[in-house]
Amino acid sequence: MQPALIVAGSTLDALLAEASGWEGAFPGGVAVGEPLLSSARDLRDVARAIAEAHPVRPGRALVLVGHGATGGANQPYLALLDELRAQGRADCFLGLLDGAPGIDExxxxxxxxxxxxxxxxxxxxxxxxxxARQLADGAPDGWQAQLRAAGVEADLDMRGLGSLPAIRTVFLNHARAALRP
Known part of the structure; x- marks a missing residue:
């Protein structure tokens, strides 16, 4: 199985627990791939993919908004921001719907x-x-509306990371690695 998760957290824990119950049902057991941001290489590859998809635009911030995770699992999000900045992207900011940094930060x-x-x-x-519910302009408390209310003109890119070929490659590599003995 290859979970379509960005970071490890309670959802991955639940998936691994469920998968372990199926170990004997399949010859060779059950293999589970890693989430998107699982290694330093993943961070570099994902940061490059984001930077290529969203080139620097003078005077404009690039705000990456993740769901967030419970139990201290938000560190990979912060590490991704650090990697983007190390790659010269001072225009990048990170926000989480569940956790910090939030919209105010x-x-x-x-x-x-x-x-x-x-x-x-x-x-x-x-x-x-x-x-649609938490970012888009049509949502009364959406991030786009909140940024505008704070004097920052904001638009929204409606593409998820899965639309980027390099992101799909990271997931594919994780699935392949899970299959190796």
Whole structure:
């Protein structure tokens, strides 16, 4: 199985517990691949994919918004931001729907950097219900509306990470690695 998860957390824990119950049902057992952000190489590859898909635009922040995870599993998100910045992307900011940094920290960072516009990008495999309910302009408390209310003009890229070929390659590599003895 290859979970379509960004980070390890309680959802992966539940999946692994479920998978272990099926070990004897399949010859060779059950193999489970790693989430997207599982290694330093993943961080480099994902940061490059994001940077290629979203080139620097002067005066504009790139705001990656992830779901977030419980139990301290948000560290890989923060490490991804560090990797993007190490690759020269001072325009990147990270926000989490569940956890920190939240919208207030993101807004403060954008303003402190002197940027007046931002593009919100879901740091999620697909741009589904979270994007529609919590990011998009039509949501009264959505991040796009909150940024605008704070004086930052914001648009929203509706593509999930799964639309990027390099991201699909990382997941495929994880699935292949899980199959190796």
């Amino acid at each position: 993101v807004t403060g960072g954008i303003k402190a950097a002197g940027l007046g516009t931002a593009t919100l990008v879901p740091l999620m495999l697909t741009a589904g219900s979270h994007v």
